Amino acid sequence: MTSLAFLPPDPAVLSKRDMIVADLKDLIGKDCILSDPRELTPFETDGFIACRNLPLAVALPRSTEDVAALMKYCARYSVPVVPRGAGTSLSGGAIPQQDAVVVALTRMNRILEVDLPNRCARVQAGVTNLSISDAVGGDGFFYAPDPSSQLACTIGGNIGMNSGGAHCLKYGVTTNNLLGVRVVLFDGTVIELGGKALDAGGLDLIGLVCGSEGQLGIVTEATVRLLAKPEGARPVLFGFPSAEEATACVSDIIGAGVIPVAIEFMDKPAIEICEAFAKAGYPMDVDALLIVEVEGSETEMDAMLKSIIDIARRHGVKTVKESQSAMEAAAIWKGRKSAFGATGRIADYICMDGTVPLSELTNVLKGTYDICARYGLRVANVFHAGDGNMHPLILYNINDPEEAAKAEAAGNDILRLCVDHGGCLTGEHGVGVEKRDLMRHQYAEADLVQQMRTRDAFDPQWLMNPSKVFPLEGRQR
Ligand SMILES: Cc1cc2nc3c(=O)[nH]c(=O)nc-3n(C[C@H](O)[C@H](O)[C@H](O)COP(=O)(O)OP(=O)(O)OC[C@H]3O[C@@H](n4cnc5c(N)ncnc54)[C@H](O)[C@@H]3O)c2cc1C
The missing domain is CATH 3.30.43.10 (Uridine Diphospho-n-acetylenolpyruvylglucosamine Reductase, domain 2)
Known part of the structure; x- marks a missing residue:
């Protein structure tokens, strides 16, 4: 940071x-x-x-x-x-x-076209994420990327950050669900990239714009993929005696070739914070929780769940609780999706966003606890475990400058740890101002220069969202 x-x-x-x-x-x-x-x-x-x-x-x-x-x-x-x-x-x-x-872009919030035969929708950039699924839900469709902030965040912002969410394990993140964009470049030129047809020729500029954090242009419209809702979906709670067993179980599930729709992790502090807020029915006698969601027909869900339970047993799972109704399923997700807001009720926090290979989850989580203990800070972990996308929430008091500095230093150490274990600085929240100086820890000079040259090609004056993403010293103006 x-x-x-x-x-x-x-x-x-x-x-x-x-x-x-x-x-x-x-x-x-x-x-x-x-x-x-x-x-x-x-x-x-x-x-x-x-x-x-x-x-x-x-x-x-x-x-x-x-x-x-x-x-x-x-x-x-x-x-x-x-x-x-x-x-x-x-x-x-x-x-x-x-x-x-x-x-x-918040006034540009209209859904311009829903095209079910082509399974896509064209929307203005200020449309909120959830409103797309709301608009097509009645027809049996949905828009897959589901950041926990989906009630408020916009498609333009999702494209800016290449946002993800709990269900991206199966469906991919924003870039995997984006078919086209209309972009206004720094000098007012309007360009159209992609559209309803798959995979246009030439350079993948949509891929470049997605995740470019507002530095290559302003997205004003997007064409997004719509998916058919599954026949059924069932979130299941798996309670473990330790965080280590839970994270090891995640890599064994994926390693066995079983890909559920979502695998979310919560440690003890996160379980307590979320349960107190959402009354989600989480087990309180465990040290770590996985929310695993399977979907498909009843037979498909039963078969996948059986494989997952077998693997979880090998990791000493204490509780397996399947949701029995739509209301229970909604409560489970409400608890998870309100984790950041619920944490904000008890303390200020900074949320880190490192991503690591699944085989490193256990080591990096242990390292995260060690780092926070060294700085004398509390931490709650709630994250997209199936994607290896960790979100330690470091708790601190924003009005205490010494503690705020410690929180920042601990966050930096955690992100460096992720990179040192073969991971990266950000899974879905972007670099922003927060991690720009850490980019040197992730990238060699030649890698960074090539990225900055690409930025130059779009915005030669570096007027678009300046002082973000790239380290301040160097070519940044
Ligand atoms: C409680 C909470 C939970 C969250 N959960 C998740 C989660 O599960 N997954 C996840 O990925 N993120 C999550 N986030 C982070 C955040 O919601 C996402 O990054 C989101 O995509 C930001 O959207 P926004 O509309 O708020 O964009 P902003 O915050 O306004 O902007 C985000 C970035 O996109 C750029 N940008 C915005 N609009 C445009 C545009 N039209 N054209 C070009 N660039 C643009 C901005 O310059 C900025 O760099 C969470 C945040 C909160 C507060």
Whole structure:
């Protein structure tokens, strides 16, 4: 993670800022530009609340044309631009820099087309993740990537971060479910990538845009894949005597070639926090919990579950509890999906997002406990175990600078540990401001330079979401 000191506003540039605000209002309308500091406050941070900074202005465009006009203007006057969806990023991806214009897509929230014969939907970037499944659920379809923030987060933000979720073990993350995008480049040029047909020729620019954290352009529309709902789905709780047995069980399940829809892990602190909040029916006499969801026909689910139970027994499973009704299944997922919010009730926290090969889960989890103990910090672990995507929630007091520094240092150590065990810095939350300096731990200079050259090709002035992703020293302007 990065120490985050922003420069105070320079009085000499204030009049230039006023001019920019007036011009932006002329461009897309007064009611689409916020500039009063009280209106700007909600945009000074995102889910990474340790860092904040007021933007120059916030633009709330209504169309791709509005976005193109904004970008053309900002390129001409070298004004940095920060694309934003719902601002739920946990890595500070949507936090503005000094004198940046935040372009928030939340007014572009229409589902433009549902095309069931082609199993896809075309949506504006500000549509929330869950609203796509809500719109097509009645017809027996759904949109698979399901971040726990899906009630609030937008498709544009999901594309920015290549977001995942509990059910991505089987269905893949955003990039695996994205067929096309309309993107406004830094100078206002609009490009269309992909569409309803599979696998266009040429370079995979959709793959490049997905996960580019708002640095290659602003996505204004997306065509996403729709999947048919399974015949049935059953989440099952597996309680283990230790975290080590639970994580070892995960790699044995996947290693046996059994791929359920989801395998989520919770350690004891996480079980207690989530159960107190959601009354999900989690067993309280175990040290670790796996939520394993199987789906298909009753026969398919029974067969898969039998294999999983056999493997779990070899790891001393204490409790196996199958959900008996839709209500029980919903309660199990409510507990898991509200884990971050429930943790926020008891303490401030930073959520790490390292990913490791499954065979390293046990070692890295043990290392995580050791690191937090060394710093004298509490930690709760709740994560997408089937993907090896770990989310230690390091608890601290944001008003205690010493403890906040310790939390940051512990987070850095955990991410380095993930990389040292063959993993990477981020599974789904992106690099943002949080992990930009750790990129040097993951990548050799030549790897980073090649990534920065690619960025150069899209945004030669580095105006798009600056000071994110890449280490501050080096080529970043
Ligand atoms: C409680 C909670 C639970 C979460 N659970 C998960 C989870 O399970 N899985 C997961 O992956 N993430 C999770 N997250 C993180 C976060 O919700 C995701 O990163 C999400 O995709 C961000 O969407 P957003 O609309 O809030 O985007 P923002 O936070 O506004 O922006 C995220 C990034 O995308 C860029 N961006 C936004 N819109 C656009 C656009 N239209 N064009 C180009 N770039 C754009 C921004 O510049 C920024 O870099 C969680 C967050 C919270 C607070």
